[in-house]
Amino acid sequence: MSDTDHTTDGAAPTADEDRALSLELDGITKEYTEDDGSTVVAVDDVSLDVYEGEFIVLVGPSGCGKTTTLRIVAGLEQPTRGSLRIGGEDVAGREPRERDIAMVFQNYALYPHKTVRGNIAFPLKIRKYPDDEIETRVQDTADLLGIGELLDRHPADLSGGQQQRVALGRAIVRDPAVFLFDEPLSNLDAKLRIQMRTELNKLHDRVGRTSVYVTHDQVEAMTLSDRVVVMNDGTVQQVARPKTVYQQPANRFVAGFIGEPPMNFFPVTTSPEGDRLRVDADGFSLVLPPEITDTVAAWDGDTDRLELGIRPEAFEDAALVERSLAAGETFPAYVAVVEPMGPNTDLALRPDNRADDEAAEFTARVANETDAAAGETIEIAVDTTEIHLFDPETGENILA
Amino acid sequence: MAAEELGGAPHGEGVVGQLSDWVNDHIRTVLLGPSLVALFVVFIYPATMLLWLSLQNTRGIGETFEPAYNYGRIFTDPTFWNAVEKTLIYSTGSLILSVGAGLAIALALNKVLDSRVRNAYATLILISWAVPLSIVGVTWRWMFNGQLGVVNKLLIDLGILESSYSWLGNSLSAMVVVILADSWSRIPFAAVVLLAGLQSIPQEMYDAAKMDGATTLQTFRHVTLPYLRPSFFVAGLITWMFAFRAFAIPFSTTGGGPGGATETLAVYIHRFGIQLLDYGFASAVSVFLVAVTLIVATGYVYFILEQIEEIEV
The missing domain is CATH 3.40.50.300 (P-loop containing nucleotide triphosphate hydrolases)
Structure with missing residues (x-):
């Protein structure tokens, strides 16, 4: 629009x-x-x-x-x-x-004993519209929804999709x-x-x-x-x-x-690394870019302990990243499950030091060219500009 | 059918094994046998005897086989047509009253949101349904007794009647009383069936009708009544079937009187078969009564099935 x-x-x-x-x-x-x-x-x-x-x-x-x-x-x-x-x-x-106002219901709520025509016409009849106007409006609405041929059928004779259209029609017809x-x-x-x-x-x-x-x-x-x-x-x-x-x-x-697969969350502690901010989770550390460092510094709450959020899409198999990666942008991860999705591949990973801990699992969505195989350890890269930081108490997004 | 075909146990050894093999091989007989025996004893044998007796002339000494005799008499006996007329008035009156009052009670109960209160009440009103019909008849006979009845006493105390009225001595009022007694015992059944029907109407339908702009009365007409149609037919058919064949209430309240004014077909059959000992004729009328009930009920059931098909989305 x-x-x-x-x-x-x-x-x-x-x-x-x-x-x-x-x-x-x-x-x-x-x-x-x-x-x-x-x-x-x-x-x-x-x-x-x-x-x-x-x-x-x-x-x-x-x-x-x-x-x-x-x-x-x-x-x-x-x-x-x-x-x-x-x-x-x-x-x-x-x-x-x-x-x-008009409403469309989850189970369509069509009148089972009325035809499609009777259902769509009902709100107009209740409001005592003249018959010829009802006729034109019902026909126009039905044509708009592609159910013009079904007007004399009963709801029980229609498929779920057709019933849904009738329900829409009953709402639209009143304008x-x-x-x-x-x-x-x-x-x-x-x-x-x-x-x-x-x-x-x-x-x-x-x-x-x-x-x-x-x-x-x-x-x-x-x-x-x-x-x-x-x-x-x-x-x-x-x-x-x-x-x-x-x-x-x-x-x-x-x-x-919002987001599918959902965002991964890690409790982290923060510390300075040169002029940047460094976050330490159980099993990996990341060094964050200057803009994020500045935003966190400007935050008026306590920033020693934070909740780090990384979407699966923000990960990539380090072997497939073309630019050279700095320290603090990658960490080793144990591959628990590989799920090829077609355009990309979802990996269930665990930080390498917690390879036996199922609770440490997180999801990464990487390019489908990945050679990662279950049971191996790979180097996983994080796009640190795409990370989120939340206040662990209030849940508020510090970076938004 | 062999055990292997059923994928059952292999053939066993010893008496127990042989017995279980026999059961496996005759599973249909074992499962259906007892109910077939019961059906024969309580239904097939009596029904056949009834048919057989209806073909006998039992007036005078002994029985003689005269197939057309009783059936010929049915349609020429003027009191038979009186009984048909009274049966129709009785069953129709009871049907309208019990389904009507049942609907009113069901609609009221449906407004009770607490399901525990609603169910408790629905169970309580079933008590009048559980009272044996002959007790109902005797109770109503005493309530409407001309000299001692509580109804006369109340009406006189309230100033509605000046003196005692002989309710059961007048053809019209006697019929009204037996119809009232009959529906009193059937209202709870109709109410419970209709309440179940009301409860099955999705809340979304009421919401949709509201959004479409329907008033309470229009919602009742366009949502409640159409959805209740199958329940109406079930409650109506069962009420009518019982009222059409009613014996206990008219017999114990008025004995069919005064002067045959409340003589339903079942009371009529009793008069001939038991009082006049003309059981051949009574059997013929019974065959007629069962046949009419079956024909109406069968037609009705097909009608209901069509209705239910239409309502199921």
């Missing part, structure tokens, strides 16, 4: 003169009371501004509060505290039907101001999921409506969104563009959640 460039990064985007705000969540909190009287906080003080036409993806592990947040926007749940504005209007206490998606692709098989993902992207480009999409799948989050909202334990961890979330994760949680 060409508009994406306008989107500001960060948890609270500053005023954007070009685009109106479509959704404003301000301090939304949802608490439940358990049977034993204790209180569970499902959503904890979530604030988020979504711009007109933006595609926002809420992502996080199950139970992180993303679905509850979506249901609060839908009006299916009422927040315990906080305010919600849609199109500039406070919608507190308003029924879902008074909010000009609402905001679309909500609750893990809509999670019931499809892997191949169909990728296909539908691409189609959702195209559909969003064509329809151009504000969309809020909930998923636990980080690939969906990265590929579909203009901005990603990473959630954990009911709180927002980071709001940023997909690339930013990957390259500059706000904290250890985001760093570990």
Whole structure:
């Protein structure tokens, strides 16, 4: 989307003169009371501004509060505290039907006794649209989704992908101001999921409506969104563009959640090595480049003990690196498992001094030309400009 | 079937071995035999006897084989058509009342979120279903007794009635009372079946209807009712089958009276077979009753299966 460039990064985007705000969540909190009287906080003080036409993806592990947040926007749940504005209007206490929003559900939630036509037409019939307009709108929507031929079938006669399209159709046909998606692709098989993902992207480009999409799948989050909202334990961890979330994760949680295979973490101690910073993990040491050294020096917290994060992609088989490597950029590692992936090869490695310790294992993604074989020890190189350092107490990313 | 074919144990030695070989070789007989014997004793033999007796003229001394005699009499006996009419009124009335009230109870129970409270209540209401039907009949007969009944006492105390009313002495009110008694004992069953149906409706469907803009009434019509259709048919069929063949409640409440006003087919069969000892004729009417029940039930089951197929996504 060409508009994406306008989107500001960060948890609270500053005023954007070009685009109106479509959704404003301000301090939304949802608490439940358990049977034993204790209180569970499902959503904890979530604030988020979504711009007109933006595609926002809420992502996080199950139970992180993303679905509850979506249901609060839908009006299916009422927040315990906080305010919600849609199109500039406070919608507190308003029924879902008074909010000009549509939602696509995980299990499609089609009316089984109605035909495809009846399903797509239902929201229009409820709103008492004239028959001829319903007919045109349903046909146009069905054609847009490529299900024009299926209008007289029942949901039970359709494949999962077709049912998903009908569910989309029922949402699109009303032309609402905001679309909500609750893990809509999670019931499809892997191949169909990728296909539908691409189609959702195209559909969003064509329809151009504000969309809020909930998923636990980080690939969906990265590929579909203009901005990603990473959630954990009911709180927002980071709001940023997909690339930013990957390259500059706000904290250890985001760093570990986004990226596949996940980032490797090592507890380290730090010490000066000339004018550079040196980090010592159990089994290897790295000397960090000057920019990182300066950033760490400027950090106002305690930097003696830190958490080092290295993505598998930041490793390379030293034998395949063409430039000459300095000391502090490589270390010897024992190869436990070799997994050729095609374009590259994943290695399960252990620092050489802990070759027998399975708990010390970390993942490296190296070029597929590697000669590494299980049981050998190889020299592994680290791109030290690509490393991350986290505060071990707060998990905050020192370098972001 | 030999043991080897089943991939079972090799042929054994000694008495135990021979016995286990025999069991292996006749596994179908061993497994199905006992239930076939039971089926024969309690169903096939009595049913055959019933058919056989229905072909006998049992008026007068002894039995004579006259295949058309009883069946010919059925359709010319005016009290038979009265019994058919009363049976239809009785079973339809009970069906509508018990499924209707069952639905109301199920809808209310479905709003109870705590599953322990809900299940406890559903179990409690089953008590009236568990009461033997003849006890139900006797209880209702006393409740509606003209001189001593609690219903008259309450209605007079409340000022609704001026003097005692003979509930069971009037054709219309007697029918209402037996229908009430019958549905009282069947409501819990309908409620439990319908509650199970309600519980199987995915929450997502209600959410989707809300998002589509449906009101509570529209949600009931477009989500709840269509999803409940199979449960309605199951509860309805079973309620109707029992009410259509009802004997204990009308017999113990009114004895079929007054003047045949509550004489269902089963009571009619009892009158001929047991009171008048014309068991040939009673058998013929029984064959008719079973045949009608089977035909309706079979058609119904096919209908239900189609409905269920449609609802399964």
